Amino acid sequence: MTNWRSISVLKFSKSYPVACQQKLMLALSFDKEKSIEKARHLVDLYQQQGVEKSRILIKLASTWEGIRAAEELEKEGINCNLTLLFSFAQARACAEAGVFLISPFVGRIYDWYQARKPMDPYVVEEDPGVKSVRNIYDYYKQHHYETIVMGASFRRTEQILALTGCDRLTIAPNLLKELQEKVSPVVRKLIPPSQTFPRPAPMSEAEFRWEHNQDAMAVEKLSEGIRLFAVDQRKLEDLLAAKL
Structure with a gap:
Protein backbone atom coordinates (compact mmCIF):
# COMPACT_ATOMS: atom_id res chain seq x y z
CA MET A 1 0.00 0.00 0.00
CA THR A 2 1.25 3.45 -0.90
CA ASN A 3 2.21 5.47 2.16
CA TRP A 4 0.81 8.85 1.11
CA ARG A 5 1.65 10.43 4.43
CA SER A 6 5.31 9.55 4.00
CA ILE A 7 5.33 11.02 0.50
CA SER A 8 3.86 14.30 1.75
CA VAL A 9 6.37 14.55 4.61
CA LEU A 10 9.19 13.81 2.18
CA LYS A 11 8.08 16.68 -0.04
CA PHE A 12 7.84 18.99 2.97
CA SER A 13 11.27 17.95 4.26
CA LYS A 14 12.94 19.05 1.05
CA SER A 15 11.63 22.59 1.46
CA TYR A 16 12.18 23.14 5.19
CA PRO A 17 15.39 22.33 7.12
CA VAL A 18 13.64 20.97 10.20
CA ALA A 19 13.28 17.60 11.87
CA CYS A 20 10.86 15.24 10.11
CA GLN A 21 8.51 13.28 12.37
CA GLN A 22 6.98 10.13 10.89
CA LYS A 23 4.18 8.31 12.69
CA LEU A 24 4.07 4.55 12.14
CA MET A 25 0.84 2.69 11.40
CA LEU A 26 -1.05 2.44 14.69
CA ALA A 27 -2.04 -1.12 13.79
CA LEU A 28 1.57 -2.03 14.56
CA SER A 29 1.40 -0.75 18.15
CA PHE A 30 1.51 -4.30 19.54
CA ASP A 31 4.01 -5.74 17.06
CA LYS A 32 7.65 -5.03 17.89
CA GLU A 33 9.23 -6.70 14.87
CA LYS A 34 6.92 -5.19 12.27
CA SER A 35 7.32 -1.75 13.86
CA ILE A 36 11.10 -2.05 13.51
CA GLU A 37 10.78 -3.28 9.92
CA LYS A 38 8.42 -0.43 8.99
CA ALA A 39 10.61 2.19 10.66
CA ARG A 40 13.71 1.00 8.82
CA HIS A 41 11.80 1.10 5.53
CA LEU A 42 10.60 4.66 6.15
CA VAL A 43 14.06 5.85 7.13
CA ASP A 44 15.40 4.30 3.94
CA LEU A 45 12.78 6.20 1.91
CA TYR A 46 13.82 9.47 3.50
CA GLN A 47 17.51 8.81 2.98
CA GLN A 48 16.90 8.00 -0.69
CA GLN A 49 15.49 11.52 -0.98
CA GLY A 50 18.50 13.08 0.70
CA VAL A 51 17.04 13.45 4.20
CA GLU A 52 19.66 12.67 6.84
CA LYS A 53 18.85 10.07 9.47
CA SER A 54 19.56 12.62 12.22
CA ARG A 55 16.57 14.69 11.02
CA ILE A 56 14.11 11.81 11.25
CA LEU A 57 12.00 11.08 14.33
CA ILE A 58 9.90 7.91 14.33
CA LYS A 59 6.71 8.22 16.36
CA LEU A 60 5.52 5.12 18.22
CA ALA A 61 2.79 4.42 20.76
CA SER A 62 4.09 3.81 24.29
CA THR A 63 3.04 0.17 24.45
CA TRP A 64 5.50 -2.42 25.74
CA GLU A 65 6.07 -3.53 22.15
CA GLY A 66 6.49 0.05 20.94
CA ILE A 67 9.05 0.78 23.64
CA ARG A 68 11.02 -2.37 22.83
CA ALA A 69 10.95 -1.48 19.12
CA ALA A 70 12.25 1.99 19.95
CA GLU A 71 15.05 0.48 22.03
CA GLU A 72 16.30 -1.46 19.00
CA LEU A 73 15.88 1.49 16.62
CA GLU A 74 17.79 3.83 18.92
CA LYS A 75 20.73 1.41 18.83
CA GLU A 76 20.71 1.83 15.04
CA GLY A 77 20.78 5.61 15.31
CA ILE A 78 17.07 6.03 14.53
CA ASN A 79 15.56 8.47 17.02
CA CYS A 80 12.06 7.81 18.33
CA ASN A 81 9.26 9.82 19.92
CA LEU A 82 7.12 7.68 22.22
CA THR A 83 3.63 9.13 22.26
CA LEU A 84 0.32 8.34 23.98
CA LEU A 85 2.19 8.33 27.27
CA PHE A 86 -0.06 8.52 30.32
CA SER A 87 1.48 6.45 33.11
CA PHE A 88 4.69 6.67 35.09
CA ALA A 89 5.37 3.04 34.16
CA GLN A 90 5.43 4.04 30.49
CA ALA A 95 13.92 6.05 29.84
CA GLU A 96 15.32 2.60 30.58
CA ALA A 97 15.09 1.78 26.86
CA GLY A 98 17.14 4.86 25.95
CA VAL A 99 14.34 6.47 23.96
CA PHE A 100 15.22 9.85 22.43
CA LEU A 101 11.98 11.68 23.37
CA ILE A 102 8.64 11.10 25.09
CA SER A 103 5.39 13.05 24.75
CA PRO A 104 3.32 12.87 27.95
CA PHE A 105 -0.22 14.11 27.19
CA VAL A 106 -1.07 16.77 29.75
CA GLY A 107 -4.47 17.68 28.33
CA ARG A 108 -5.81 14.18 27.86
CA ILE A 109 -4.90 13.28 31.43
CA TYR A 110 -6.65 16.46 32.59
CA ASP A 111 -9.72 15.62 30.46
CA TRP A 112 -10.10 12.17 32.00
CA TYR A 113 -10.06 13.41 35.58
CA GLN A 114 -12.13 16.50 34.77
CA ALA A 115 -14.89 14.31 33.32
CA ARG A 116 -15.06 12.30 36.55
CA LYS A 117 -14.30 14.86 39.23
CA PRO A 118 -14.43 18.41 37.84
CA MET A 119 -11.97 20.86 39.36
CA ASP A 120 -13.86 24.07 40.10
CA PRO A 121 -12.24 26.48 40.53
CA TYR A 122 -9.28 25.35 38.46
CA VAL A 123 -6.00 25.10 40.40
CA VAL A 124 -3.03 24.39 38.14
CA GLU A 125 -0.95 22.93 40.97
CA GLU A 126 -3.59 20.23 41.38
CA ASP A 127 -3.89 19.48 37.65
CA PRO A 128 -3.18 15.73 37.24
CA GLY A 129 -1.62 16.27 33.80
CA VAL A 130 0.76 18.93 35.09
CA LYS A 131 1.67 16.83 38.11
CA SER A 132 2.39 13.84 35.88
CA VAL A 133 4.89 15.72 33.71
CA ARG A 134 6.58 17.28 36.73
CA ASN A 135 6.97 13.86 38.32
CA ILE A 136 8.48 12.39 35.14
CA TYR A 137 10.80 15.37 34.66
CA ASP A 138 12.10 15.17 38.24
CA TYR A 139 12.59 11.40 38.04
CA TYR A 140 14.55 11.64 34.79
CA LYS A 141 16.83 14.37 36.10
CA GLN A 142 17.35 12.68 39.47
CA HIS A 143 18.46 9.47 37.74
CA HIS A 144 20.42 11.11 34.90
CA TYR A 145 18.25 9.78 32.08
CA GLU A 146 18.89 11.61 28.82
CA THR A 147 15.43 11.02 27.33
CA ILE A 148 13.83 14.35 26.40
CA VAL A 149 10.50 15.17 28.07
CA MET A 150 8.20 17.06 25.69
CA GLY A 151 4.90 18.04 27.29
CA ALA A 152 2.03 17.84 24.80
CA SER A 153 -1.75 18.08 24.38
CA PHE A 154 -2.38 21.26 26.37
CA ARG A 155 -5.86 22.61 27.11
CA ARG A 156 -5.01 25.83 28.97
CA THR A 157 -2.18 28.34 29.09
CA GLU A 158 -1.92 27.78 32.84
CA GLN A 159 -0.73 24.24 32.14
CA ILE A 160 1.98 25.52 29.80
CA LEU A 161 3.21 28.18 32.20
CA ALA A 162 3.27 25.64 35.04
CA LEU A 163 5.71 23.53 33.00
CA THR A 164 8.16 26.20 31.87
CA GLY A 165 11.63 24.74 32.08
CA CYS A 166 10.52 21.37 30.71
CA ASP A 167 12.92 20.05 28.06
CA ARG A 168 10.42 20.82 25.31
CA LEU A 169 6.76 21.73 24.93
CA THR A 170 4.57 21.35 21.85
CA ILE A 171 1.93 24.08 21.83
CA ALA A 172 -1.10 24.61 19.58
CA PRO A 173 -1.31 27.93 17.63
CA ASN A 174 -4.36 29.17 19.56
CA LEU A 175 -2.56 28.75 22.89
CA LEU A 176 0.59 30.38 21.51
CA LYS A 177 -1.54 33.37 20.56
CA GLU A 178 -2.96 33.55 24.09
CA LEU A 179 0.55 33.40 25.53
CA GLN A 180 1.70 36.22 23.25
CA GLU A 181 -1.09 38.41 24.58
CA LYS A 182 -0.09 37.93 28.21
CA VAL A 183 1.94 40.75 29.75
CA SER A 184 3.10 39.10 32.97
CA PRO A 185 6.69 37.73 33.03
CA VAL A 186 7.28 34.02 32.53
CA VAL A 187 8.97 32.32 35.48
CA ARG A 188 10.72 28.98 35.08
CA LYS A 189 8.92 26.33 37.13
CA LEU A 190 10.79 23.10 36.35
CA ILE A 191 14.37 22.99 37.60
CA PRO A 192 16.49 19.82 37.78
CA PRO A 193 16.61 18.56 41.39
CA SER A 194 19.97 18.90 43.11
CA GLN A 195 19.73 15.47 44.74
CA THR A 196 20.40 12.50 42.46
CA PHE A 197 20.01 8.75 42.84
CA PRO A 198 21.43 5.62 41.16
CA ARG A 199 19.24 4.13 38.46
CA PRO A 200 17.10 1.16 39.50
CA ALA A 201 17.19 -2.17 37.68
CA PRO A 202 15.14 -2.00 34.46
CA MET A 203 11.51 -3.03 34.68
CA SER A 204 10.56 -6.46 33.40
CA GLU A 205 7.61 -6.86 31.06
CA ALA A 206 5.53 -8.29 33.89
CA GLU A 207 6.39 -5.34 36.16
CA PHE A 208 5.58 -2.85 33.40
CA ARG A 209 2.21 -4.38 32.60
CA TRP A 210 1.26 -4.61 36.27
CA GLU A 211 2.25 -1.02 37.09
CA HIS A 212 0.60 0.38 33.97
CA ASN A 213 -2.54 -1.66 34.63
CA GLN A 214 -2.82 -0.10 38.10
CA ASP A 215 -3.50 3.28 36.45
CA ALA A 216 -7.08 3.13 35.12
CA MET A 217 -6.74 6.48 33.36
CA ALA A 218 -3.59 5.42 31.53
CA VAL A 219 -5.02 2.08 30.42
CA GLU A 220 -8.15 3.73 29.04
CA LYS A 221 -6.43 6.68 27.36
CA LEU A 222 -3.71 4.56 25.72
CA SER A 223 -6.19 2.17 24.10
CA GLU A 224 -8.51 5.02 23.14
CA GLY A 225 -5.63 7.02 21.68
CA ILE A 226 -4.47 4.13 19.50
CA ARG A 227 -7.99 3.65 18.14
CA LEU A 228 -8.55 7.36 17.43
CA PHE A 229 -5.10 7.95 15.93
CA ALA A 230 -5.64 4.96 13.63
CA VAL A 231 -8.90 6.47 12.36
CA ASP A 232 -7.28 9.89 11.87
CA GLN A 233 -4.35 8.31 10.05
CA ARG A 234 -6.64 6.56 7.58
CA LYS A 235 -8.53 9.80 6.94
CA LEU A 236 -5.29 11.70 6.37
CA GLU A 237 -3.91 9.09 3.99
CA ASP A 238 -7.16 9.10 1.98
CA LEU A 239 -7.03 12.90 1.79
CA LEU A 240 -3.40 12.94 0.68
CA ALA A 241 -4.02 10.19 -1.87
CA ALA A 242 -6.64 12.42 -3.48
CA LYS A 243 -4.33 15.45 -3.50
CA LEU A 244 -1.04 13.95 -4.67
Missing part, protein backbone atom coordinates in the same frame (compact mmCIF):
# COMPACT_ATOMS: atom_id res chain seq x y z
CA ALA A 91 7.78 6.94 31.21
CA ARG A 92 10.16 4.84 33.26
CA ALA A 93 10.26 2.05 30.66
CA CYS A 94 10.99 4.59 27.91
Whole structure:
Protein backbone atom coordinates (compact mmCIF):
# COMPACT_ATOMS: atom_id res chain seq x y z
CA MET A 1 0.00 0.00 0.00
CA THR A 2 1.25 3.45 -0.90
CA ASN A 3 2.21 5.47 2.16
CA TRP A 4 0.81 8.85 1.11
CA ARG A 5 1.65 10.43 4.43
CA SER A 6 5.31 9.55 4.00
CA ILE A 7 5.33 11.02 0.50
CA SER A 8 3.86 14.30 1.75
CA VAL A 9 6.37 14.55 4.61
CA LEU A 10 9.19 13.81 2.18
CA LYS A 11 8.08 16.68 -0.04
CA PHE A 12 7.84 18.99 2.97
CA SER A 13 11.27 17.95 4.26
CA LYS A 14 12.94 19.05 1.05
CA SER A 15 11.63 22.59 1.46
CA TYR A 16 12.18 23.14 5.19
CA PRO A 17 15.39 22.33 7.12
CA VAL A 18 13.64 20.97 10.20
CA ALA A 19 13.28 17.60 11.87
CA CYS A 20 10.86 15.24 10.11
CA GLN A 21 8.51 13.28 12.37
CA GLN A 22 6.98 10.13 10.89
CA LYS A 23 4.18 8.31 12.69
CA LEU A 24 4.07 4.55 12.14
CA MET A 25 0.84 2.69 11.40
CA LEU A 26 -1.05 2.44 14.69
CA ALA A 27 -2.04 -1.12 13.79
CA LEU A 28 1.57 -2.03 14.56
CA SER A 29 1.40 -0.75 18.15
CA PHE A 30 1.51 -4.30 19.54
CA ASP A 31 4.01 -5.74 17.06
CA LYS A 32 7.65 -5.03 17.89
CA GLU A 33 9.23 -6.70 14.87
CA LYS A 34 6.92 -5.19 12.27
CA SER A 35 7.32 -1.75 13.86
CA ILE A 36 11.10 -2.05 13.51
CA GLU A 37 10.78 -3.28 9.92
CA LYS A 38 8.42 -0.43 8.99
CA ALA A 39 10.61 2.19 10.66
CA ARG A 40 13.71 1.00 8.82
CA HIS A 41 11.80 1.10 5.53
CA LEU A 42 10.60 4.66 6.15
CA VAL A 43 14.06 5.85 7.13
CA ASP A 44 15.40 4.30 3.94
CA LEU A 45 12.78 6.20 1.91
CA TYR A 46 13.82 9.47 3.50
CA GLN A 47 17.51 8.81 2.98
CA GLN A 48 16.90 8.00 -0.69
CA GLN A 49 15.49 11.52 -0.98
CA GLY A 50 18.50 13.08 0.70
CA VAL A 51 17.04 13.45 4.20
CA GLU A 52 19.66 12.67 6.84
CA LYS A 53 18.85 10.07 9.47
CA SER A 54 19.56 12.62 12.22
CA ARG A 55 16.57 14.69 11.02
CA ILE A 56 14.11 11.81 11.25
CA LEU A 57 12.00 11.08 14.33
CA ILE A 58 9.90 7.91 14.33
CA LYS A 59 6.71 8.22 16.36
CA LEU A 60 5.52 5.12 18.22
CA ALA A 61 2.79 4.42 20.76
CA SER A 62 4.09 3.81 24.29
CA THR A 63 3.04 0.17 24.45
CA TRP A 64 5.50 -2.42 25.74
CA GLU A 65 6.07 -3.53 22.15
CA GLY A 66 6.49 0.05 20.94
CA ILE A 67 9.05 0.78 23.64
CA ARG A 68 11.02 -2.37 22.83
CA ALA A 69 10.95 -1.48 19.12
CA ALA A 70 12.25 1.99 19.95
CA GLU A 71 15.05 0.48 22.03
CA GLU A 72 16.30 -1.46 19.00
CA LEU A 73 15.88 1.49 16.62
CA GLU A 74 17.79 3.83 18.92
CA LYS A 75 20.73 1.41 18.83
CA GLU A 76 20.71 1.83 15.04
CA GLY A 77 20.78 5.61 15.31
CA ILE A 78 17.07 6.03 14.53
CA ASN A 79 15.56 8.47 17.02
CA CYS A 80 12.06 7.81 18.33
CA ASN A 81 9.26 9.82 19.92
CA LEU A 82 7.12 7.68 22.22
CA THR A 83 3.63 9.13 22.26
CA LEU A 84 0.32 8.34 23.98
CA LEU A 85 2.19 8.33 27.27
CA PHE A 86 -0.06 8.52 30.32
CA SER A 87 1.48 6.45 33.11
CA PHE A 88 4.69 6.67 35.09
CA ALA A 89 5.37 3.04 34.16
CA GLN A 90 5.43 4.04 30.49
CA ALA A 91 7.78 6.94 31.21
CA ARG A 92 10.16 4.84 33.26
CA ALA A 93 10.26 2.05 30.66
CA CYS A 94 10.99 4.59 27.91
CA ALA A 95 13.92 6.05 29.84
CA GLU A 96 15.32 2.60 30.58
CA ALA A 97 15.09 1.78 26.86
CA GLY A 98 17.14 4.86 25.95
CA VAL A 99 14.34 6.47 23.96
CA PHE A 100 15.22 9.85 22.43
CA LEU A 101 11.98 11.68 23.37
CA ILE A 102 8.64 11.10 25.09
CA SER A 103 5.39 13.05 24.75
CA PRO A 104 3.32 12.87 27.95
CA PHE A 105 -0.22 14.11 27.19
CA VAL A 106 -1.07 16.77 29.75
CA GLY A 107 -4.47 17.68 28.33
CA ARG A 108 -5.81 14.18 27.86
CA ILE A 109 -4.90 13.28 31.43
CA TYR A 110 -6.65 16.46 32.59
CA ASP A 111 -9.72 15.62 30.46
CA TRP A 112 -10.10 12.17 32.00
CA TYR A 113 -10.06 13.41 35.58
CA GLN A 114 -12.13 16.50 34.77
CA ALA A 115 -14.89 14.31 33.32
CA ARG A 116 -15.06 12.30 36.55
CA LYS A 117 -14.30 14.86 39.23
CA PRO A 118 -14.43 18.41 37.84
CA MET A 119 -11.97 20.86 39.36
CA ASP A 120 -13.86 24.07 40.10
CA PRO A 121 -12.24 26.48 40.53
CA TYR A 122 -9.28 25.35 38.46
CA VAL A 123 -6.00 25.10 40.40
CA VAL A 124 -3.03 24.39 38.14
CA GLU A 125 -0.95 22.93 40.97
CA GLU A 126 -3.59 20.23 41.38
CA ASP A 127 -3.89 19.48 37.65
CA PRO A 128 -3.18 15.73 37.24
CA GLY A 129 -1.62 16.27 33.80
CA VAL A 130 0.76 18.93 35.09
CA LYS A 131 1.67 16.83 38.11
CA SER A 132 2.39 13.84 35.88
CA VAL A 133 4.89 15.72 33.71
CA ARG A 134 6.58 17.28 36.73
CA ASN A 135 6.97 13.86 38.32
CA ILE A 136 8.48 12.39 35.14
CA TYR A 137 10.80 15.37 34.66
CA ASP A 138 12.10 15.17 38.24
CA TYR A 139 12.59 11.40 38.04
CA TYR A 140 14.55 11.64 34.79
CA LYS A 141 16.83 14.37 36.10
CA GLN A 142 17.35 12.68 39.47
CA HIS A 143 18.46 9.47 37.74
CA HIS A 144 20.42 11.11 34.90
CA TYR A 145 18.25 9.78 32.08
CA GLU A 146 18.89 11.61 28.82
CA THR A 147 15.43 11.02 27.33
CA ILE A 148 13.83 14.35 26.40
CA VAL A 149 10.50 15.17 28.07
CA MET A 150 8.20 17.06 25.69
CA GLY A 151 4.90 18.04 27.29
CA ALA A 152 2.03 17.84 24.80
CA SER A 153 -1.75 18.08 24.38
CA PHE A 154 -2.38 21.26 26.37
CA ARG A 155 -5.86 22.61 27.11
CA ARG A 156 -5.01 25.83 28.97
CA THR A 157 -2.18 28.34 29.09
CA GLU A 158 -1.92 27.78 32.84
CA GLN A 159 -0.73 24.24 32.14
CA ILE A 160 1.98 25.52 29.80
CA LEU A 161 3.21 28.18 32.20
CA ALA A 162 3.27 25.64 35.04
CA LEU A 163 5.71 23.53 33.00
CA THR A 164 8.16 26.20 31.87
CA GLY A 165 11.63 24.74 32.08
CA CYS A 166 10.52 21.37 30.71
CA ASP A 167 12.92 20.05 28.06
CA ARG A 168 10.42 20.82 25.31
CA LEU A 169 6.76 21.73 24.93
CA THR A 170 4.57 21.35 21.85
CA ILE A 171 1.93 24.08 21.83
CA ALA A 172 -1.10 24.61 19.58
CA PRO A 173 -1.31 27.93 17.63
CA ASN A 174 -4.36 29.17 19.56
CA LEU A 175 -2.56 28.75 22.89
CA LEU A 176 0.59 30.38 21.51
CA LYS A 177 -1.54 33.37 20.56
CA GLU A 178 -2.96 33.55 24.09
CA LEU A 179 0.55 33.40 25.53
CA GLN A 180 1.70 36.22 23.25
CA GLU A 181 -1.09 38.41 24.58
CA LYS A 182 -0.09 37.93 28.21
CA VAL A 183 1.94 40.75 29.75
CA SER A 184 3.10 39.10 32.97
CA PRO A 185 6.69 37.73 33.03
CA VAL A 186 7.28 34.02 32.53
CA VAL A 187 8.97 32.32 35.48
CA ARG A 188 10.72 28.98 35.08
CA LYS A 189 8.92 26.33 37.13
CA LEU A 190 10.79 23.10 36.35
CA ILE A 191 14.37 22.99 37.60
CA PRO A 192 16.49 19.82 37.78
CA PRO A 193 16.61 18.56 41.39
CA SER A 194 19.97 18.90 43.11
CA GLN A 195 19.73 15.47 44.74
CA THR A 196 20.40 12.50 42.46
CA PHE A 197 20.01 8.75 42.84
CA PRO A 198 21.43 5.62 41.16
CA ARG A 199 19.24 4.13 38.46
CA PRO A 200 17.10 1.16 39.50
CA ALA A 201 17.19 -2.17 37.68
CA PRO A 202 15.14 -2.00 34.46
CA MET A 203 11.51 -3.03 34.68
CA SER A 204 10.56 -6.46 33.40
CA GLU A 205 7.61 -6.86 31.06
CA ALA A 206 5.53 -8.29 33.89
CA GLU A 207 6.39 -5.34 36.16
CA PHE A 208 5.58 -2.85 33.40
CA ARG A 209 2.21 -4.38 32.60
CA TRP A 210 1.26 -4.61 36.27
CA GLU A 211 2.25 -1.02 37.09
CA HIS A 212 0.60 0.38 33.97
CA ASN A 213 -2.54 -1.66 34.63
CA GLN A 214 -2.82 -0.10 38.10
CA ASP A 215 -3.50 3.28 36.45
CA ALA A 216 -7.08 3.13 35.12
CA MET A 217 -6.74 6.48 33.36
CA ALA A 218 -3.59 5.42 31.53
CA VAL A 219 -5.02 2.08 30.42
CA GLU A 220 -8.15 3.73 29.04
CA LYS A 221 -6.43 6.68 27.36
CA LEU A 222 -3.71 4.56 25.72
CA SER A 223 -6.19 2.17 24.10
CA GLU A 224 -8.51 5.02 23.14
CA GLY A 225 -5.63 7.02 21.68
CA ILE A 226 -4.47 4.13 19.50
CA ARG A 227 -7.99 3.65 18.14
CA LEU A 228 -8.55 7.36 17.43
CA PHE A 229 -5.10 7.95 15.93
CA ALA A 230 -5.64 4.96 13.63
CA VAL A 231 -8.90 6.47 12.36
CA ASP A 232 -7.28 9.89 11.87
CA GLN A 233 -4.35 8.31 10.05
CA ARG A 234 -6.64 6.56 7.58
CA LYS A 235 -8.53 9.80 6.94
CA LEU A 236 -5.29 11.70 6.37
CA GLU A 237 -3.91 9.09 3.99
CA ASP A 238 -7.16 9.10 1.98
CA LEU A 239 -7.03 12.90 1.79
CA LEU A 240 -3.40 12.94 0.68
CA ALA A 241 -4.02 10.19 -1.87
CA ALA A 242 -6.64 12.42 -3.48
CA LYS A 243 -4.33 15.45 -3.50
CA LEU A 244 -1.04 13.95 -4.67
